[in-house]
Amino acid sequence: MNEAILNTLCEDEKDEKQLEQIANVIDHYKKDPGSLIQILHLSQEICGYLPLKVQKFIAHTMEIPLADVSGVVSFYSFFATRPRGQHIIRVCMGTACYVRGGKKLVEKLEELLGIQLGDTTDDGKFSFEVARCIGACGLAPAIMIDSTVYKQVNPNRLEDILSQY
Ligand code: FES
Incomplete structure (x- = not known):
């Protein structure tokens, strides 16, 4: 995994662990065309929501523009960009x-x-x-x-x- 991007995005150990889990998810699904939604779903399960730094990480790891990731996140109401309630x-x-x-x-x-x-x-x-x-x-x-x-x-x-x- 790219250490530089991890260092930029991780504020603590929990962040790092979550991004590593997301990296594994991406690795598993990246060969499936149209897998972005599935990857976003699983990433939201891992983090609870999809803040900008997670979107950036996904875009970087999948080597796609951030706008592609943000576009999908903002289009579907089941994706959240802020922490959600119980x-x-x-x-x-x-x-x-x-x-x-x-x-x-x-x-x-x-x-x-x-x-x-x-x-x-x-x-x-x-x-x-x-x-x-x-x-x-x-x-x-x-x-x-x-x-x-x-x-x-x-x-x-x-x-x-x-x-x-
Ligand atoms: S419009 Fe279908 S349940 Fe509300």
């Missing part, structure tokens, strides 16, 4: 959910959590994001917390739902 709340803003009140759910959640969409609560418990469709269009509006889908959600139910976490 639980991820996703409000669906796909067409069916939007039409049936998704925006009201966003407003109520912002009020209950005391944060804006895209942020994480100060205690690190919840991150609040948007999804484009979570496969429950017939029972919109829907939200997802971690891997649990809540259907036909009324804003008044949100406090109860959150209290389960």
